[in-house]
Amino acid sequence: MLSHAPGDTLGHRLDPRTKLALQSAVAAVALARPTPAWLVVLTVGCLLALRGCGLSVRAVYAEYRGALPFLLVAPLAGALRFGPPWVDPAGARGPLLAVYRTLLLLALAAAYVRTTSPRESRAAITRLVPGRAGRFLGLGVMLVFRFLPLLQSDLRRLREGSWVRLGDERRVDRRLAHLAVGALERTFRRADALALALRARCLSWNPTPPALAFARRDYAALGAAGALVAAAIAL
Structure with missing residues (x-):
């Protein structure tokens, strides 16, 4: 991955x-x-x-x-x-x-x-782009780098589970619909869990960055x- x-x-x-x-x-x-x-x-x-x-x-x-x-x-x-x-x-x-x-x-x-x-990417972007815009952009990049691997893992498990249940014998449109609906459902679940985790950890707009x-x-x-x-x- x-x-x-x-x-x-x-x-x-x-x-x-x-x-x-x-x-x-x-x-x-x-x-x-x-x-x-x-x-x-x-x-x-x-x-x-x-x-x-x-x-x-x-x-x-x-x-x-x-x-x-x-x-x-x-x-x-x-x-x-x-x-x-x-x-x-x-x-x-x-x-x-x-x-x-x-x-x-x-x-x-x-x-x-x-x-x-992700922390290094956030720190680098924050230093390259000054002000609130840099902090916002750095936070977005960090979250994307943390979030996308999870979505890839969810989609791979969903596809493997479909194959185990002989999903490859379905029509192509049904396979795509199954994967699309399942991927969206898991994405929303991940997003809700991410929002809850950020609130629980008191997300900071100006955290202590790693030394660069x-x-x-x-x-x-x-x-x-x-x-x-x-x-x-x-x-």
Whole structure:
């Protein structure tokens, strides 16, 4: 499951603000330079980032397997034509590059979630965005990071329970309706329990954040991100 896991990898030791800066740099370059040559450079960087976080490509994209078919729709739609020759492979080039950029950003997002605790994410966003807006945004991000893994676990158990009861022999629309209704019911239950837990713990808008400090490895990573952006601008 795609959630935070304690560890001692390089990704775990980096400051969360550094990891956010790296993701922003890669996203900016991917959008500004959507060429195959630059995508190769970004691919190498993403592979190094996954290795530094103790993740494999197979494990990361196994978490996104539900979204991958939807991403492939864009290249297929771009290649189709309403008249002869009906299929134009050149039309799929742009959407295919866009899908590949999306996959790279999803890999970096998985690495960030895996190596950054919700409290660290909240502290980083609070420091980057000043005032009440930053506290509100940090709290929202923290709750999402804590809430989504629970919903994923509930949905997986619901699907496994349906399979045990021969749910895979039902019609597709009935299977989807069963999973949708069950997922919504469990989501509302989780939301009620979360609201009660927050009131019981006297949720604070300005809690004591974890200590964040830049180290040499952070400056090196920020320098690499800056060099990447500068090269994309200059070349």
